[in-house]
Amino acid sequence: MSRKFLIPLALVLTLLLAACGAVPANSWPGLSVMGDRAYIAFNTHVYAVNLADGSEVSRFPAAGVNLGELFFSDPGVSQDVIVVGSEGPAASYSGALFGLDPNNLNTVKWCLVFDQKAQQRLSTFNCKATPDATQSIIFGIAPAVDNRLIGGIALVDGVAYFGMANNKVYAVNAATGEYKWRFDQATHPVWAAPLVDDGTVYVASLDHTLYALSSADGSVKWQKDLGSSLAGTPALANGTLYIGTFGNEVYALDAATGNAKWSQPFKAMNWVWGGPTMAEGVVYVSDLGGGVFALEAATGAQQWKTVLPAPVRASPAVSGGVVFIGDKDGVFHRLNAQTGAEISKPEIPGDNKGQLLNMPVIVPDRDLVLVATYQGTNLLNAYDLNGNFKWPFAPTQ
């Protein structure tokens, strides 16, 4: 064989392997609303956006500064603090949790790290560390633990609850960043934000299990293996939890015991990734087959089904008799909540529609529905509840 060809071929292979394996971002934006601001986390920054006109109020880190951290989780929001999780630079598989000032995100109130890599990387912030951050070190080398914080954060009664890619669930004092407890019995990552209600933290894990933990100390109240991965936050209404699985099923479980409430789970067409949404006794769910379903909360009987032309990862949002939902092809749909019929498809502005992978956030008192885009021209688009476009938010570099 002509060896002159080998080096160019090796270089071509290198480029192809590197290029073909690249995924532009690890996840889609995280979005939360409090008061007159939306907080959106995506890639290198977290932004506070004015809901009146879409202008940027502040960002973390400051414009032009790149900490190397990547932000994707839904921020936990309160009047006093915005809690947001991060992933370290690519391939570091490290993460951190930041408590930011809601009035100026660039003021870091505290930060918490989960491993030594993050401690060194974020040394300027003087971060606190969880007890397991320094454990299991062999010859000074940390074991291969995926400490990324991917899922959203539930901030309830001054405590931030969140799961991580390291299979653990943590509770942290939201005012100070002090570690309270951790739960480490899950065997796969937790990508969904926990649901907290009446002293119980409900955690959906990719290990197929829904855990009910005591919010006081993280002890297990009950757990239920549902046979397939759970990646969405459960919905809770009238003592019943509703949750979808990658096994194309939707379950209704007794929130006190974990026992099944429907005679059999509802069968969707494909993976149910986003958590169900409850509105007026109806459970709305979507699946990656493009299916949007309305189910009777008491029995799981299907009221209607609409099949959209693209996969639906996001949960539906419901308000005023309208179901708002985005699909993977970047189309924003308004469906009739009674029948499932398409009312309208409000235009996503910009040359690149991106993918709509987040649950739309409805702000009823401002007559707004917020739609975040993944890899679109705008990071955030605001509409009124009739679907009329109000403003875009595209952060300046």
Added chain:
Amino acid sequence: MWDQLIINPMINSLLFLYSLLFNNLTLTIVVFTVLIRVLTFPLTWQQQKSSKAMQAMQQGDEWKKIQEKHAGDREKLAQEQMKLMQKAGVNPLGGCLPLVIQFPILIGLYQAITNAIAASPAQLLQLSTHIYPFLPNVNKLIPLDNQFLWMNLGLPDPFYVMPMLVVLTSWVQSKVITPPSADPNAAQMAQTTALTTTLMFGWFSLTFASGLSIYFVVSNILGVLQYSLTNPINWRNIFNLGISFNFLAPATDEPKRPAREKEKARAKRK
């Protein structure tokens, strides 16, 4: 087209094997690599056969005569070499073509493993679009169990054991499949290629998921075993590094001369 022809069949085969092999991802990667190597063996064999014929021709008297005769005229030398290759029925691209055909398979395998490990939500969403709906119980397999010994197969090996194994096996394979050449330029080129390939895969292993490193190591070992089926392996050549830092100079025994001259000088002084 790429997804339909290469990626989807590979990912679904990988998932199917995973379900058969006790949900053990390491075992799945090993068996999958063996299967791919067996399927591409005719291409590899053709490449090795062509390489051997070329090597035999280059060691022949006629080739050496041409080299000496046209040492100062590279264009003429190339023409004469081409004529000789045509006469001997050796295609200069005969070794390259099977390698080029194998590239999409290698890239596909790399993508299939990366996709199947799916360490982030975006990757898992991507994986969901590749899965055949008729594959039995596949939804229950997700996410794949990526723990093996001290490693998380979705992350680089923190103790650098896998990168070291990748470098070692890549080096051995490079040396095995490019046997020593009588032509010093070709020998130098082969040396540089072996080094480049080894460092390239070492870097991949340091940077990417350790599941891929398992694939690299198994693939390299199988490459050596496959070569040994058709050719004798000169182990002495493999561990004779012979690294010359002057990449423009031919790889000869030139560096030994000054030592010999020093010895002669010492003898004269005595």
